[in-house]
Amino acid sequence: MNQPAFVGTIAYVARRALWLAWYNLQLIFIVYPAEGFWRVTALLNPRTWSYRRRVRAKLEGSVSHHGGTYAVFAMFREGELSPYTLSAIDSLNRLKVNIILVSNTVLTEAVQEKLRSRCRYVVIRDNIGRDFGAYKDGFSVLRETKEEIQRLVLLNDSVVYLLDGLDEMFRQFLGDNDYAGLTEVHDRHYHVQSFLMSFGASVLRDPRFLNYWRRYIPIGTRRWSIHKGEVGLTRMMLDCGFRPKLVASLERLKVALENDEKTDNIPALLPDRFAPAAYQSTNPVPYVLSVFGEKNQIHVGAFLLTRYAISPLFKRDIVARGVYSPERLKDISGILGLDLPMLLQQQEIHQRRRHTSWISRILFRFGSI
Incomplete structure (x- = not known):
């Protein structure tokens, strides 16, 4: 040397x-x-241990469907409802899914009525345990009804649901698979991502699945929700022999990319961290697939999945988490035909200006807040 x-x-x-x-x-x-x-x-906190203390109200809605398919939709939204949340609710209703809407914030009477006209139940609870806390309490409400459950969908409003292709995507979660998710994460701790999952009758009758939710402690830190929620649930499902069917799988993306004769736009759709290497490659497809298979798939591939009509959604915090810069979103908007800066300005849930101290910035980078 x-x-x-x-x-x-x-x-x-x-x-x-x-x-x-x-x-x-x-x-x-x-x-x-x-x-x-x-x-x-x-x-x-006594409310951490008591479902009765966490839930402020359970309101019966006016929409009920036959067939035993239910969705627990966790929502954290102050003020007016997002049109993209309403798009998801309306899509599920078109597919005859009974919706238990669980709000982690207090709702105005006008919003309550708008939701009751679209849902089976509207549950208002304290924001304890984030989305997994809402899933736990929504599932408890559903089991109290003594209704026969053939399929359970868990989803939340941490993503923007685009109307085009939404019915087709949701329909894939209502098939015969025991366990379905949209994307997965291989970076550090493997897990199926929890913003959209589906469980069949075999899972819902399994005592280990029921025990998981009975024993889950709804602690509200982000790291707890990931490690005990997403990772813990995935490990339990795998230990029980239930392998996830991924709707936005690596295989589907691979086929879409390899069948596309024009791949010039692929690097432009990647996050800031990975775009330069893709631009330098004479064939970006293998690089994109390797990154997608190894990292957080909804971050790496969100706009690729949208571009190839695999999933019409993306995370609301992609700018705040530093995945994409606002300037990059302007370029991506031209490719997808969407005004992404406008969409995310309306939907953003983690503003950078909230983390002004150096300690809060460190906690933010480590995913604690």
């Missing part, structure tokens, strides 16, 4: 060691203490 290469290697190792040291110091002295404090506080 020549001297410049040797010096370069030493410099890289030194930078990597310093980065790892700083990373672990942040975990040990900031992230873990904050997470521990929040969890202990939640465990001392």
Whole structure:
């Protein structure tokens, strides 16, 4: 090895060691203490342990469908309803799905009536446990009805639901699969992503599935929701022998990309982190597929999945989480024919300006808030 290469290697190792040291110091002295404090506080809160204390109201709606298919739709929305949430609700009704809408915020009377005219039940609860807390309480409400459940869909409003293709996508969650999800994550902790999942009758009768929800503690930190919620549920399902059927699978994306004779726009649809390498490749398809298979798929492939009519949705926090810059969204809007900056301005749930202190920025980067 020549001297410049040797010096370069030493410099890289030194930078990597310093980065790892700083990373672990942040975990040990900031992230873990904050997470521990929040969890202990939640465990001392009586509402964490009591479904009756969490649920403020259970309102009966006017829409009921035969067939035993139900959806628990977790919503966190203040003020007026999002038109994209209403698009998802109306699509599910067209497919004869009974909707238990669970709101983690207090709703105005006007919003309550609008939802009751579209749902089987509207549940208003305290925001304890995020979406998994809402899923848990919505499932409890459903089981209290003693109605026969043949299929259960869990979904939330952390995504923007685009109308075009929505019925076709939801229909794939209502088939014969015991366990279905839209996308999965292979980065760090494997799991099926929880913003849209479906479970068949075999799963719903399995005592291990019922015990999971009975024993789940609705603690509201983001790391808890991921590790005990998404990861915990996925592991339980796999341990029970239920393999997920992925609607937006790697295989479907692979077929779509390989059948597209014009791949010039593919790099432009990728997140900021991965776009440069794709632009430098003479054939971006293998690179895109490798990244999609290894990372957070709804972040890496959201606009690719939309472009190829595989899933008409994307996460509401993609700008706030630093996945895409506002400038990149303007370019992507031209490719997809959508005004993404306008959509996300209306839908954003994590504004960067809320994280002004250096501690909150660290907690944000580590996914604690």
